[in-house]
Amino acid sequence: MSSQTEHSGGTVYETDYDAVIVGAGFSGLYQLHRLRDEFGLSVKVIEKADDVGGTWYWNRYPGAQCDSESHVYCYSFNEEILEEWQWSERYPSQPEVLEYLRFVADRLDLRKDIEFGTEVTSASFDESDGQWRIGTDDGEELTSQFFVTAVGCLSEPWVPDFDHIDSFEGEAYHTGRWPHDGVDFAGKRIAVIGTGASGIQVIPEVAEEDIDHLTVFQRTPNYAVPARDRPLEDDDWDEIQKNYDEILQTAHENGFGMPFDPAYPTAEDKSMEEVREILEPRWQEGGFRFMLTFEDLVFNPETNEKVSQFVREKIRETVDDPELAEKLVPKDHYYATKRPPLHTNYYETFNEDHVSLVDVTETPIERMTPEGIQTSDDHHEFDMIIYATGFDAMTGTLLNMDIRGRDDLTLEEKWADGPQTYLGLAVHGFPNMFTITGPQSPSVLSNMPVSIEHHVEWVSDAINHFAENDIRLVEPTREAEEAWTAHNTEVAEQTLYPTADSWYMNENIEDKPTVFTPYIGGVDVYHQTIQEVAQKGYEGFELTESISDLDPKGDQPSLSVMEGD
Structure with missing residues (x-):
């Protein structure tokens, strides 16, 4: 399935898809639904597992259970799904969460646009035609205008390097x-x-x-x-249903x-x-x-x-x-x-x-x-x-995909001293790439489906806005990225988090830089911030039609969203 976009001057860009998404967990499923069904874009999801589920597909160990309460560990965007699905226990176990995600995938007919059993081995931004080239372990290559990672924060298992x-x-x-x-x-x-x-x-x-x-x-x-x-x-569930709108809004x-x-x-x-x-x-x-x-x-x-x-x-x-x-x-x-x-x-x-x-x-x-x-x-x-040694958290899966941006810069090189992002959503030097619940967003310090919905809706609205306004390339400025990274560190240092040797600080893996990776400013504050960025015409992003228009220095006025922080 090819996608053609015509821009001013008569230039026609042809790609296999408008967007390629990596991952078919909570993030990837909703991202597919929103881009495909809400905005009519051509989308392909690449998933290395044989089914949907993300972390709930892989983490099947005895006792695996969610630590958010089930009635809020779910999607809130679809009233019919909320009414049709009933959780069986206060904290859903792994089999029930996986069953729920399968139910959603079938209910929204998502499987037809997911390529299962396929792993992304490379993703590179082609500066000659301004598109992403995504390589997979079966030797195929897909092209797309937008590249969206929905790989989760805890998805790359890690084992210490024990001798023998x-x-x-x-x-x-x-x-x-x-x-x-x-x-x-x-x-x-x-x-x-x-x-x-x-x-x-x-x-x-x-x-x-x-x-x-x-x-x-x-x-x-x-x-x-x-x-x-x-x-x-049933009485518990009746009470939840009676107050569901208020519960989810809260x-x-x-x-x-x-x-x-x-x-x-x-x-x-x-x-x-x-x-x-x-x-x-x-x-x-x-x-x-x-x-x-x-x-x-x-x-x-x-x-x-x-x-x-x-x-x-x-x-x-x-x-x-x-x-x-x-x-x-x-x-x-x-x-x-x-x-x-x-x-x-x-x-x-x-x-x-x-x-x-x-x-x-x-x-x-x-x-x-x-x-x-x-x-x-x-x-x-x-x-x-x-x-039970945990994960290469927050960045492990992203860095292992061999993601390359402009000038063949790898994400691993870019983040050698720790993640640098704008809003946890995008990275300078990597045009048209968005990271759902990426580092420097609330992610693991929140009830994940809430943060996922905020990100997916923002990214979907942004991509649709760019399509409607003939914007071919989108990239955060260097200054916007530096300001957000500094802000993330400043907020973390006001807390007790940096006093602990935790995977929040990358301390579980010896060769990773010691930095606080999530955003602790609060889901509410964060959501308001990204909404304001969009309302101000995607402040902090360069929106252009050609690579030559992107400023390598990223010189921009100071971001008002940071003022007073």
Whole structure:
């Protein structure tokens, strides 16, 4: 399917598609629907999996579950989908989220424009004709005017470079690439490496299986709050449906994309006894409502220390062995400055006789062996190793696609010192490229579908505007990019986030630059900012008809949207 666009002077540009999108998860599906069905553009989605789902296709490990409440972890743009779909539990598990995305894909007839089982291996901007050339692993090349990445923020699995990692002769799995036909745990000695969000979910599930023994290797103890998951009965759903418009509007106007606001401005002026009285009902309620009890949690160390102390006390109350409890109590970072997981019986699991903990800060992993894991003081034999070691977050998948912009500049070279973007949406030197929930946007610090909808709608409206106004090339100026990058850093430095060695800061991967990658200014503030950029004629972008018109220096007046920040 070819697309032709005629511009002033009679020049006709021909491409295979108006837009090529990479990824068929929440972002890619909605982006396809909006560009194709709302604006009538020719669109192709490239997806390396065999089905829709994105992260929910790959992350099939036992216990995989969403940590946003189901009735807001969904699309809000289609009333019929909202009415037809009913979630079964407070926090949807992986199979149900995948089923939901399949339902949406079928309901909107999206599959016909998705190329499954195909991986993008390169994407380069051709300056001779101002179009993107996208190469795939089957040897094909597609051309398009616009290139949209919808690859997710946590989609590139990462495993530390353990010595002799390939020597292990047992079964080895990463939670982010779990076998689709399941895993047999019966009677096996199993290691789980990692106690981040994935580890905290998978560990209790594995412990419940008929296994011989489970050994957890922990580098950094984590603050985890009970999810308090439960089925959603018909009465619950009736109440949600009755107030759905208001619930979704509140979520879209909230700083974290959630349908609830902090109850108290601060804990600084309260005694620890008062803080306990406030937090206990929220602890019993479970979920992120606990994290949002105090408005200044991630800004004020005094508030945070009181909340952190409360969680530490709960861990000590739950774990029977005092010495083991102390190993599970976080002491090196503030609560929520690393991703704050929700859990179901995580701490209780360590009271089981067939579960043990190895603290790798005390006895580091030295190497893998054919039989298991050698630490500094012992050799542990296993039949199976589960790597719950997380992801090359925020930028990993983007950098692995060999994306090249003007002058053959690679995105990896461009971001050698950390991501540089304008609004987390576009990159100077890479015309007509948009990154859905890219670095320097709220993304992982929000309820993702809300941020996804904001981005997809902005990008779709922008592309349609450019088409209607005979604009061939769009690129943020260098100055706009520098201003937004500086703003992102400035806002982060006003918080406690930079005090923790987290994947938010790229600290989980040794050779990545230490920078805060998401935007913490709030979904509400961010959404208002990008709307104002559009209303001002896409301020901060150069809109032209030819490559020669793009200013390599990006000289522009100061951006008014940054004033006063």
